[in-house]
Amino acid sequence: MAEGLVEAGGKVHCLDILPEPDKAFATARERIKGEYGGGLEYHQVNVTHDEELEKTIAGIAAENQRLDGLIAAAAIQQVTPALEYSHADIAKMLETNYTGVFLSARAVARQMYKYKIQGSICLIASMSGSIANKGFIAPVYNSSKAAVVQLARNLAMEWGRIQPDGSGGIRVNSLSPGHIVTPMVEENFRRGEADRATWEENNMLGRLSTPEEYKAAGLFLLSRASSYMTGSNMVIDGGTTAW
Template structure:
């Protein structure tokens, strides 16, 4: 066996230790530990649920003092069915010391940290010409700065515990295009910055732990029915029809439609993927 083949084999479960018929074992996350920021509801929670089902211990971090009822319902539904676990911690992703203490405590408790989904973000719809300047650093601080802090703090814990893993930054197709009918220049700019951040972190951390990588990729969803988008559609009822027409599939997506992508990107199934952005947008950007 070549040196490269041997290294790949070490990252996958030993077939001799697996009982019964196991297919696609590279997707399993058994006993691995993950952080999901923005996990109180919406997309973050949907992605966290998939990681739990695959066997992961998942900690959802959000600024809310208590998560939405959907979180409690999801936790109750998952508990009797899967070996993975779902937890919640209140944290502000723009506060370095608070975020560092929370993530460090989680990693120290398990003596490992295997992955991150950085999904915390806000949106503000406003024409650029009337956009309050003081709101620019606030949005960039959360949508970019919070992602940067989350990624770097998690990477430090992966290095500390010698458990190099996978980091998924949640960008958006909005980081690649201007959304028709939606005036959110600063939000779109913040998502473009996240895509570029993913490339640079992947480059820096490609062989950081004894020659082993911390992989970094960006998930770029299209229009999703989340609380943020629901508010957009309330503010401007014409957007729903416009967005549906602009998608080749003729509809807006649900958060659950990104579960498979998140599991792929965080598991060994994507072991040769880093520095990439995965666009899942119903064909919006493919015209």
């Protein structure tokens, strides 16, 4: 999704807790270098560390005297039966998947208000926020994603109107993907927590998706192409939740 935004001319900053980004980041940066007029930068940030996150995002906005969009995608996942779920593990997951997303949206919206930018925010939820996801034992992850969908609606309501001073007018939507082959999901298969063939069978197209299949959705949600869309949950799941 970051690559798609750069290809459209955006200056994109990727924030992740990892000390170094995945190898795919360097490959992407090399491919798009100089060609589209945008840029791709990396910052190591823990989205649950409020001050560190605020500082990084304020710095990015100050450098450009604007901040136009956010895709909030940080999340962790844990497969554990509800009867065995510990208090500490519930708190840890909600801290990242809900609080981290909230703090990211809040930090970005503060800059959009400051620079009077009518920006757009996309919170990454999941189809697992709307269904129990047959056979996949992830009660806290799934409900954290339901919270993200509901958060998008509420932030959209609070930030949608343009104020007399020209601030506000910020759109907020959530995106609910189906199964994507990413490191998170490859780890599920490796540990035997999910069966690839079952997941492939579980949707109308009979296959899993790839990250590239969400590229245009990210561009659509962050650009003026979606100018009348806010408070919505965009579902791209190969039909899993439709049957």
